Amino acid sequence: MFDNGGAAPKERAEGEAPRHLRVTGGAQLSGAIDVKTSKNACVALLCASLLNRGTTTLRRVARIEEVNRILRVLASMGVRYEWIEQDLRLTPPERLDLTRIDADAARRTRSIIMFLGPLLHEYPEFELPFAGGCELGDRTVEPHMVALRRFGLAVETSGGAYCATVKDRVDPPGTIVLTERGDTVTENAIMAAARFPAVTVIRNASCNYMVQDLCFFLEHLGVRIDGAGTTTITVHGREDLDADVDYAPSEDPIEAWSLISAAIVTESEITVRRVPMEFTEIELALAEEMGLVYTRSPEYLAENGRTRLADLTVRPSRLRAPMDKIHPMPFPGLNIDNLPFFALLASCAEGSTMIHDWVYENRAIYLTELNRLGARVRLLDPHRLHVEGPVEWAGAEVTCPPALRPAVVLLLGMLRARGTSELRHINVIHRGYEHLAERLQLLGAEIEHI
Numbered sequence: 001m002f003d004n005g006g007a008a009p010k011e012r013a014e015g016e017a018p019r020h021l022r023v024t025g026g027a028q029l030s031g032a033i034d035v036k037t038s039k040n041a042c043v044a045l046l047c048a049s050l051l052n053r054g055t056t057t058l059r060r061v062a063r064i065e066e067v068n069r070i071l072r073v074l075a076s077m078g079v080r081y082e083w084i085e086q087d088l089r090l091t092p093p094e095r096l097d098l099t100r101i102d103a104d105a106a107r108r109t110r111s112i113i114m115f116l117g118p119l120l121h122e123y124p125e126f127e128l129p130f131a132g133g134c135e136l137g138d139r140t141v142e143p144h145m146v147a148l149r150r151f152g153l154a155v156e157t158s159g160g161a162y163c164a165t166v167k168d169r170v171d172p173p174g175t176i177v178l179t180e181r182g183d184t185v186t187e188n189a190i191m192a193a194a195r196f197p198a199v200t201v202i203r204n205a206s207c208n209y210m211v212q213d214l215c216f217f218l219e220h221l222g223v224r225i226d227g228a229g230t231t232t233i234t235v236h237g238r239e240d241l242d243a244d245v246d247y248a249p250s251e252d253p254i255e256a257w258s259l260i261s262a263a264i265v266t267e268s269e270i271t272v273r274r275v276p277m278e279f280t281e282i283e284l285a286l287a288e289e290m291g292l293v294y295t296r297s298p299e300y301l302a303e304n305g306r307t308r309l310a311d312l313t314v315r316p317s318r319l320r321a322p323m324d325k326i327h328p329m330p331f332p333g334l335n336i337d338n339l340p341f342f343a344l345l346a347s348c349a350e351g352s353t354m355i356h357d358w359v360y361e362n363r364a365i366y367l368t369e370l371n372r373l374g375a376r377v378r379l380l381d382p383h384r385l386h387v388e389g390p391v392e393w394a395g396a397e398v399t400c401p402p403a404l405r406p407a408v409v410l411l412l413g414m415l416r417a418r419g420t421s422e423l424r425h426i427n428v429i430h431r432g433y434e435h436l437a438e439r440l441q442l443l444g445a446e447i448e449h450i
C-alpha cells in the first residue's frame with residue numbers, strides 16, 4: 001500500500017497552508033451540477049496565447065491551481081493578465097523577459113513544456129525550468145523533442161533547466177510523424193507549426209479534447225487547420241499572428257466523469273449538466289455494461305460552437321463487474337485520466353474487475369489507498385489492479401497521494417463510507433478542480449474544511 005507517512009505531498013506549493021476535509025459518509029446527493037471548463041484545454045490555451053501579439057480573452061476559465069501556476073509563469077515573463085469575473089484576458093508585452101521565469105511555479109506543472117512550441121519562433125536561445133507536476137512516474141519529453149527538432153529546436157538539460165537553442169534557418173518540416181499519440185506533444189507540434197510559414201502535416205496526432213480546443217482557438221486566431229479531431233492534422237502556418245481573440249474552451253470530460261462517479265458511488269440521483277459527450281461516451285458505454293442507469297438530454301453545443309454537450313441524469317444503479325479488463329487508450333478510447341474512477345465503480349460492483357493502467361508507472365499504486373476505506377484493491381504489478389466488490393465502505397483518515405485523480409477518488413469513496421473520514425492535504429485536488437468540496441456540499445454531501 002502507498003504510504004507517505006502522513007507527510008505533505010511534494011506537489012503542494014511551499015508556504016501554502018495544508019488543507020484537510022472531514023467527510024461524513026452515507027448522505028444521498030441530489031440536484032444538478034455544471035461541469036466546468038477543462039484544465040487541460042485551459043493550460044494549452046494559456047501557452048498558445050504566447051503565439052498571439054494581440055490580446056487573448058478566454059471565457060469561463062476554471063479557477064484552479066494549474067491555471068494559477070501557468071499564470072504566475074506568464075506574469076514573470078511580462079504577460080499582463082486580468083480576471084474579468086470568470087474570463088481571463090492576457091496581453092503580451094512587446095518582448096517577453098525570459099530571464100526571470102518563476103521557476104517555483106514552473107516546476108509544479110508539466111504544462112510548462114508547452115512553452116517550447118510557442119517560444120521557438122522568436123527566441124533563438126532560452127531556458128525553461130524542468131517540467132514537474134503530479135508524481136505519476138517518469139513522463140517522457142523525448143517525443144516533444146522529436147517533433148520540435150524539425151522546427152530547429154535543440155535542447156540540452158543542465159542545472160534543472162531545459163536550455164533551448166533554435167537554428168536560424170530550417171527547411172519546412174513538411175510531414176512530421178509523432179512517435180507517440182500524446183496530447184501535449186501534439187499541442188507543441190501544432191503551436192510550432194502555427195507560426196511556421198508553411199504547411200505542416202502532423203501524423204499520429206492526438207485527437208483528444210484539449211487538442212481540439214487548441215485547434216479551434218488557433219482557427220479564431222487566423223490559422224487554417226485541417227483535420228482537427230483526427231490523427232492527421234494539417235496546419236497552414238503564418239509568420240505573424242496578431243489578433244484580439246476571444247475563445248471559450250469546452251467542458252472538462254474528467255470533471256464530468258468525476259461527478260458522474262460521485263453519483264454512482266453514493267447511489268444518488270443527480271444531473272450532471274454540460275457533459276462533453278464525445279469524450280465521455282466510452283466511459284458511459286462501459287458503465288452501462290456494468291449496469292449504470294442514466295438518461296440524457298438532447299445534445300447542444302458548447303460555447304466554442306463545436307463540442308457536443310448533454311445533461312446526464314444518473315440514477316441509483318446495481319453494478320456488476322465487467323467481463324473484460326478495463327484499460328485506457330489515447331482518444332478515442334477510455335480516457336487515461338478517467339481510469340482511476342473505475343477502481344471506485346469496480347468496488348461498488350458485484351464481482352472482480354481487472355484494471356490495467358499501462359500509462360503511468362505510479363498511478364495505480366495510489367488506488368490501493370481505497371483499502372483504508374474498506375475496498376479490496378490488490379496491486380498485481382505497478383500497472384495492474386484487481387478490484388473485488390461490492391464492499392462495505394467505512395470511514396478512515398487518509399492523506400492524499402501526490403496525484404490529482406487518485407486523491408479525488410478517495411474523496412468520492414469517503415462520501416460513501418460509513419461514519420466520519422478525514423482527507424488530509426487536499427491541496428493536490430485544487431490543481432485540477434475548482435471548489436469541488438463546496439460544489440459537492442451543494443448537492444448534499446456532508447463535507448467540512450478542518
Ligand SMILES: CC(=O)N[C@H]1[C@@H](OP(=O)(O)OP(=O)(O)OC[C@H]2O[C@@H](n3ccc(=O)[nH]c3=O)[C@H](O)[C@@H]2O)O[C@H](CO)[C@@H](O)[C@@H]1O
Nearest residue numbers: 040043111139140180181182183184185210330336337359
Ligand atoms: C496538460 C495535459 O493535457 N495533460 C494530459 C496529457 O499529458 P501529456 O500529453 O503530457 O502526457 P504524457 O506525454 O506524459 O503521456 C502519458 C504517458 O503515456 C505514454 N504514451 C502516450 C501516448 C502514446 O501514444 N503512447 C504512450 O506510451 C507516454 O509515454 C507517457 O508515459 O495527456 C495525459 C495522457 O492522456 C493525461 O494524463 C494528462 O492529463
Ligand SMILES: C=C(OP(=O)(O)O)C(=O)O
Nearest residue numbers: 110133134337404405432
Ligand atoms: C495527469 C494529469 O494531468 P497533468 O498532465 O497536468 O499532470 C491529470 O489531469 O490527471
